[in-house]
Amino acid sequence: MDTPGKPALRTLFLLAALIASVPAAAQTPIRVWHALSGPPRTALEAAATAFNQANPDYLVQPTAMQQSSSVLSKIGSELKLMSPKHPVLVVVSEASSGEMAGTPGLAYPVSDLLRDMAEPYDPNAFMPAVKASFSDASGSLLALPFLLTTxxxxxxxxxxxxxxxxxxxxxxxxxxxxxxxxxxxxxxxxxxxxxxxxxxxxxxxxxxxxxxxxxxxxxxxxxxxxxxxxxxxxxxxxxxxxxxxxxxxxxxxxxxxxxxxxxxxxxxxxxxxxxxxxxxxxxxxxxxxxxxxxxxxxxxxxxxxxxxxLPGGFALWALRGRAPAENKGAARFAAFLASPDAQAWLAREIRSIPSTFEGWSRAQADGTVAAEPGLAVAAAELAGQMPTAASRSPxxxxxxxxxxxxxxxxxxxxxxxxxxxxxxxxxxxxxxxxxxxxxxxxx
Structure with missing residues (x-):
């Protein structure tokens, strides 16, 4: 696993710099609670470091918790307060999607966040099984896979x-x-x-x-x-x-x-x-x-x-109730993670299946797929036919x-x-x- 500053992260630094646009007046903290450990946690922290160095107006701050249920419990506790201090982003397991999507007013669909904050979003960029499993009935992408598995x-x-x-x-x-x-x-x-x-x-x-x-x-x-x-x-x-x-x-x-x-x-x-x-x-x-x-x-x-x-693993969710500046930073970080270069980097670092077709093409071009042919086997499961209503993730x-x-x-x-x-x-x-x-x- 490469660490921040090593050659494998140079692409991420350059990518984050390209995504950065007009500077804000002051640095805005973008808090991310997550339930990752081991290499996935290291990858999230490395991605945050790359993003922060190229976007000095924002400070993505990952905070690790023991498991997804701990993240959900702490969010619930914060929302009961008069002035909740819940984060703008969380990364939780696919098994937690019912709580995230089923709690009224909690999740800010990632596709809506990106559009509202004028960040790039193409609904046709995602693999069929990803779109089917991480979208709501209206087609909005609820969450962005971070570690995508099957x-x-x-x-x-x-x-x-x-x-x-x-x-x-x-x-x-x-x-x-x-x-x-x-x-x-x-x-x-x-x-x-x-x-x-x-x-x-x-x-x-x-x-x-x-x-x-x-x-x-x-x-x-x-x-x-x-x-x-x-x-x-x-x-x-x-x-x-x-x-x-x-x-x-x-x-x-x-x-x-x-x-x-x-x-x-x-x-x-x-x-x-x-x-x-x-x-x-x-x-x-x-x-x-x-x-x-x-x-x-x-x-x-x-x-x-x-x-x-079925797709599994962990996904990035945005939460409602935060300031516009936080939403803007969260959207920019989500766009950064969804970009082809970042998707290919995650495939190389933690063998995450790229969520997008272009990310998959980039992973093929940079030799990641040749180095780990098992990725092609896994990706083929999610890139093929569109799941039916019965065959989507519960x-x-x-x-x-x-x-x-x-x-x-x-x-x-x-x-x-x-x-x-x-x-x-x-x-x-x-x-x-x-x-x-x-x-x-x-x-």
């Missing part, structure tokens, strides 16, 4: 090829993946072949989206607080049942067996891993073997081709808790405490109770 399949290239499989042919569908996992496990004496990070997100939310099933009613939670979980439980239970069967043979290792998925993959305990593309830099930098990357497999007897997988208040309910359902199925269908149905009941509670509180 689930992918990582695999030990030598292990898969030595077993006689062609990754492109044999790892694209779940039927193929199951056969590969069975042979890899058998060849390793019944040892693990596959592990999974974030099962609720990958094996429920993405399963529904890729197979054109809604996760929730009311336009996947986007059309009001009365949304309820609409998961195709039969399809999800069938999929979970497959994983339970694989676990019985040893081919799949669940977290209930004490397996930390990423560590198991890097330690070669499990030669395949379903996880977020946000792990690309981490895995590539630590794996002592050749790592291949494929899209998340799909059920070809349900849909073919599949719909796009936007629900309490989504983090809902994902936890489904993770518990998976645990119970793997532990033999509940059958897959009953475990998932219970997660739906618990999630609906939470959604009713949230809707009542909002009213």
């Amino acid at each position: 689930p992918v399949l990582y695999y030990d290239a030598k292990a898969v090829q030595t077993a006689g499989f062609d990754p492109v042919r044999d790892l694209r569908t779940w039927n193929g993946l199951e056969q590969v996992a069975a042979k890899l496990s058998a060849g390793r004496g019944g040892a693990c072949a596959l592990a999974m990070q974030a099962p609720a997100w990958i094996a429920v939310e993405n399963l529904m989206a890729m197979h054109d099933r809604p996760f929730a009613s009311f336009d996947n939670g986007r059309a009001g607080a009365d949304a309820r979980i609409a998961v195709d439980v039969a399809l999800a239970a069938r999929h979970l049942g497959r994983l339970v069967d694989m676990a019985r043979t040893g081919a799949y290792r669940a977290r209930t067996e004490g397996v930390e998925p990423v560590g198991a993959f890097l330690g070669r305990a499990c030669p395949m891993l379903l996880g977020t593309s946000g792990l690309l830099a981490h895995i590539r930098g630590r794996a002592q073997f050749e790592v291949g990357v494929m899209p998340v497999p799909f059920l070809d007897d349900v849909v073919n081709p599949p719909k796009p997988s 936007r629900l208040q309490g989504k983090g808790d809902i994902e936890a309910y489904f993770d518990v359902a998976f645990d119970h199925a793997f532990q033999g405490l509940r059958q897959p269908h009953a475990a998932l149905a219970d997660a739906v009941v618990r999630s609906d109770a939470l959604l009713r509670e949230k809707a009542t509180a909002e009213r």
Whole structure:
């Protein structure tokens, strides 16, 4: 990771200087609360430094908090005060989009902010899945992805090829993946072949989206607080049942067996891993073997081709209720981050999928994609067909808790405490109770 002042940031400094326009009379602080850590936090701080040096009228001030819920809680506390001191920008996880978009008067749509502050904005610049997932019903872009990710399949290239499989042919569908996992496990004496990070997100939310099933009613939670979980439980239970069967043979290792998925993959305990593309830099930098990357497999007897997988990661949101000078600085910083050079820089530094087509072209031109071909796999998922209403990202208040309910359902199925269908149905009941509670509180 480059630090401010090193050559990799020169483009950012030049870009920020180009975006800068008429100086303001005095320096305006632009506070940014965020829940980033590690390289993404370093990247945000480096981008702020580059922007500040080229825009002396503004001072972008990132402040780290432990997690997205901490950011939301502190905002809520500030808004209860007579003179709230909430920031003009926040960076929170995609799972927090329900709270950000669902709290009346809280979010200032990024596209509206840019237009109101006369900063450049082209709605057609963004990839289809980004537009669909981060926009409201009117088409306004609510938030700007900062670390854009999607689930992918990582695999030990030598292990898969030595077993006689062609990754492109044999790892694209779940039927193929199951056969590969069975042979890899058998060849390793019944040892693990596959592990999974974030099962609720990958094996429920993405399963529904890729197979054109809604996760929730009311336009996947986007059309009001009365949304309820609409998961195709039969399809999800069938999929979970497959994983339970694989676990019985040893081919799949669940977290209930004490397996930390990423560590198991890097330690070669499990030669395949379903996880977020946000792990690309981490895995590539630590794996002592050749790592291949494929899209998340799909059920070809349900849909073919599949719909796009879901975008995840973290996004930049603007908040209402701040002074015009702060709004102007926030808009300029957002325009800076959305620019092709900044998008390509984020792809290079933290392997974020560029949100825009031009940012992607810039990342190809500067060699970033050649250096990390897994980015091309992830980007292809988001740059293809426009998602349908059913296959867009769910936007629900309490989504983090809902994902936890489904993770518990998976645990119970793997532990033999509940059958897959009953475990998932219970997660739906618990999630609906939470959604009713949230809707009542909002009213």
